[in-house]
Amino acid sequence: MAPVEEDHCEDSYNYMGFALQQAKLALEALEVPVGCVILEDGKVIASGRNRTNETRNASRHAEMEAIDELIRQWRKNRLSPSQVAENFSNCVLYVTCEPCIMCASALSFLGIKEVYYGCANDKFGGCGSILSLHFANSQSSDLISTRDEYQRGKGYKCIGGIMAEEAVSLFKCFYEQGNPNAPKPHRPVVQRERT
Amino acid sequence: MDSDAWKIIHIPEKPSFPPEQQPIAKVYASVIKPKFTNTIVRHLCKIAPLEDFRHIKRVRKKILPDNGETQLTVILCLAPENNNHLNDMPSDVQKLVDPYELSPFVTEVSKFAAVSKEEWEEQCKIWPTSFHPPTYNIDGIGGFSEEDTQSICKFMSLAIDLAVSGQKSLVNAAVIVDPSVKRIIASETDQVYPSSAPCDMTIPFDETGESNHCQSLDRVTNASSEICLNSILEKLNGSLSAVACLNPWQWSLQPHDTEKCSQWHPLRHASIVAIESSSMRDRYMFPNSSENAGPDHSQPSNADSSAKRQKTSSHSPDVQNESGEETCRGPSMERPYLCTGYDIFLLWEPCTMCAMALVHQRIKRIFYAFPNPTAGGLGSVHRLQGEKSLNHHYAVFRVLLPGAADNALDHGLKHVAAES
Numbered sequence: 001m002a003p004v005e006e007d008h009c010e011d012s013y014n015y016m017g018f019a020l021q022q023a024k025l026a027l028e029a030l031e032v033p034v035g036c037v038i039l040e041d042g043k044v045i046a047s048g049r050n051r052t053n054e055t056r057n058a059s060r061h062a063e064m065e066a067i068d069e070l071i072r073q074w075r076k077n078r079l080s081p082s083q084v085a086e087n088f089s090n091c092v093l094y095v096t097c098e099p100c101i102m103c104a105s106a107l108s109f110l111g112i113k114e115v116y117y118g119c120a121n122d123k124f125g126g127c128g129s130i131l132s133l134h135f136a137n138s139q140s141s142d143l144i145s146t147r148d149e150y151q152r153g154k155g156y157k158c159i160g161g162i163m164a165e166e167a168v169s170l171f172k173c174f175y176e177q178g179n180p181n182a183p184k185p186h187r188p189v190v191q192r193e194r195t
Numbered sequence: 196m197d198s199d200a201w202k203i204i205h206i207p208e209k210p211s212f213p214p215e216q217q218p219i220a221k222v223y224a225s226v227i228k229p230k231f232t233n234t235i236v237r238h239l240c241k242i243a244p245l246e247d248f249r250h251i252k253r254v255r256k257k258i259l260p261d262n263g264e265t266q267l268t269v270i271l272c273l274a275p276e277n278n279n280h281l282n283d284m285p286s287d288v289q290k291l292v293d294p295y296e297l298s299p300f301v302t303e304v305s306k307f308a309a310v311s312k313e314e315w316e317e318q319c320k321i322w323p324t325s326f327h328p329p330t331y332n333i334d335g336i337g338g339f340s341e342e343d344t345q346s347i348c349k350f351m352s353l354a355i356d357l358a359v360s361g362q363k364s365l366v367n368a369a370v371i372v373d374p375s376v377k378r379i380i381a382s383e384t385d386q387v388y389p390s391s392a393p394c395d396m397t398i399p400f401d402e403t404g405e406s407n408h409c410q411s412l413d414r415v416t417n418a419s420s421e422i423c424l425n426s427i428l429e430k431l432n433g434s435l436s437a438v439a440c441l442n443p444w445q446w447s448l449q450p451h452d453t454e455k456c457s458q459w460h461p462l463r464h465a466s467i468v469a470i471e472s473s474s475m476r477d478r479y480m481f482p483n484s485s486e487n488a489g490p491d492h493s494q495p496s497n498a499d500s501s502a503k504r505q506k507t508s509s510h511s512p513d514v515q516n517e518s519g520e521e522t523c524r525g526p527s528m529e530r531p532y533l534c535t536g537y538d539i540f541l542l543w544e545p546c547t548m549c550a551m552a553l554v555h556q557r558i559k560r561i562f563y564a565f566p567n568p569t570a571g572g573l574g575s576v577h578r579l580q581g582e583k584s585l586n587h588h589y590a591v592f593r594v595l596l597p598g599a600a601d602n603a604l605d606h607g608l609k610h611v612a613a614e615s
Binding site for chain 2: 057100
C-alpha cells in the first residue's frame with residue numbers, strides 16, 4: 001500500500017510510529033485520535049495531537065499544535081520571519097491522517113518541504129481527497145493561470161498510505177467509545193446539570 | 196445609518212450562470228439496443244463511473260417522431276474537452292463497441308447539478324438530468340428583512356472599523372456574532388505581523404476595563420458609516436499586502452524588527468484568532484459543562500498552550516463585561532456547541548485555511564465585503580460551501596458597501612494583484 005521509496009521505508013515507519021503515539025495520547029484524552037511529528041534533518045523537533053474537545057476550538061488539529069510549538073520556539077530564539085520560512089522549507093511532517101483542507105492550506109502557506117500521511121481523509125482531505133492544496137497551482141479557476149506563480153507558494157511533496165491501517169483502527173476505537181463532545185441538539189443542555 | 200446604499204448578495208454553492216449558459220462537459224455516447232441496456236449499464240458503472248456527474252441520467256429515452264419507436268442512448272464515458280476524436284476512448288469502453296453493436300459519438304451534458312427548476316429545464320434540453328431542490332433553509336438566502344439588513348450593516352461596519360483602526364496598514368478583521376441576541380462573541384484582526392501597539396498585554400478575563408466592543412458598536416450605530424468608509428479610502432493609498440488572507444504565502448517577506456514586541460505568527464489570520472477567542476469565551480463561561488474539561492491532560496505542551504490562551508488581542512476585552520451579564524441570566528442559558536448558529540463578519544473573503552476553520556467551528560453564516568482572488572475559499576478560488584463531502588455547510592453572503600468605497604477597494608485589489 002505505501003508508495004514509499006525503498007530506502008526511506010524503515011525510517012518512514014519509525015516516524016509514523018511517533019505520530020501514532022501522539023494519536024494514542026489523543027484517544028486517551030477522549031479526542032479524535034490524530035497525531036503528528038515534524039522533523040528537521042531526520043530529527044523530531046515538534047509533535048502534536050488533536051485538542052479540539054479540550055480547547056472547544058475545532059481548529060486545534062494535531063498539525064496546528066505542532067506548528068505552534070515550533071513557531072513559539074523559533075520566535076523565542078528571535079528568529080526573523082524569513083529565517084522561520086527557511087526552517088519550514090527544511091521540515092517534513094508525518095501525520096496519521098491526511099491533512100484537512102485547513103491544515104493542507106496552512107502547510108502550503110508555511111512552505112513545508114514534504115508531508116507523509118497515514119490514512120486518507122475522504123471527507124475533509126486537502127492533499128488529494130477533496131482538494132489538492134499541496135500543488136502550487138491546483139486552482140481550478142481560470143482566473144489563476146495568468147497570475148504569477150510565486151505568489152502562491154511552491155507546493156509540497158505529499159505521500160499517503162503509510163501505516164494507514166493503524167491510523168484507521170484508532171478512529172474505530174474512538175467512534176466505538178463515542179465522542180463526548182458531539183452535538184446533541186435534542187438533549188437538555190448540560191448547563192442544567194450543574195446547579 | 197443608510198442601509199439603502201448597502202446590498203447583501205448570496206454567494207451560492209456553485210458558480211452561478213444564467214440558466215441557458217450553464218457549463219457543459221463532453222461525453223461519448225451511443226444508441227443502444229434495448230435488450231443490451233442492463234448489461235451495458237452494469238459494465239459501464241464498473242469501468243467508467245460518472246462520479247462527479249451524479250446529476251446526469253446515464254440513459255436517455257427518446258420517442259422517435261417518425262415511427263413512434265423508443266430510442267435509448269447511453270453515456271459511455273467522459274470525453275476530453277477539446278477533442279472530438281473517438282480514439283481517445285478508454286480501451287475498456289472500446290471493448291464494448293463490437294459485442295454490443297455501439298456507434299459512439301461525442302455529445303454534451305450539463306457539468307453541474309441544477310439548483311433551480313429553471314436551470315434544470317434548460318439542462319434537460321441537452322441531456323436529461325435529475326434535480327433535487329435544496330432542502331435546507333438558512334435565514335437570508337431568500338432575502339433579509341429591513342431589521343436584519345440594518346444589523347448586518349452595523350456588524351460589517353464594526354469589522355471595517357476594526358480593520359482600519361490601530362494598525363499601520365490595512366488588515367482583515369473578523370467579528371463573530373450571535374444573531375439571535377445580536378451579541379458580539381469575538382472580534383479580532385490579523386496577527387500575522389508584529390503590531391506597532393504593545394501587544395498581548397490584555398489579560399482576558401479580569402475585572403477592570405470597559406468594553407471596547409460596546410463603545411465601538413455605539414459609535415458605529417450612532418455615527419454615520421461614512422467615517423469607516425472614508426478611513427478605508429485613506430488607507431487605500433497604502434498597500435493591501437498586510438491583509439493575511441489575501442497574501443497568505445507572503446508572511447516571510449515582511450521587514451522584521453526583533454527589538455519590537457514580536458507576537459507575529461504566519462497563521463494567525465483574523466478568523467483563526469476570532470475562533471480562538473470565541474472558544475476561550477466558551478471555556479470561561481461554561482467551565483464545567485464539558486465532560487472532559489476538568490483537569491488538564493498532562494501533556495508537555497500544555498504550559499505553552501495555556502500561556503497562549505492568556506494572550507488575547509486588545510480587541511476582545513469585553514468578555515468580562517459580557518460574562519457578568521451572562522451569569523445574571525442564570526442556568527437557563529444554553530452552552531453553544533462551538534459556533535453553531537453564529538455569524539461571522541469579515542472585510543475580505545477568507546482564504547481556504549480560514550474558510551475550512553469556519554466549517555470546523557460550525558459557523559452558520561459568513562458575510563464578507565471584498566472578494567479574495569488569490570486564495571479565497573468561498574467562491575473566488577475554491578468554494579467550500581459547495582463541497583458536498585464536508586460535514587457542515589454555512590451560507591455565504593457578500594455585503595456590497597455603499598458605492599465609492601466599494602469601487603475604490605475593488606480597484607485597489609486589482610492594483611495589488613498587478614503589483615505582486
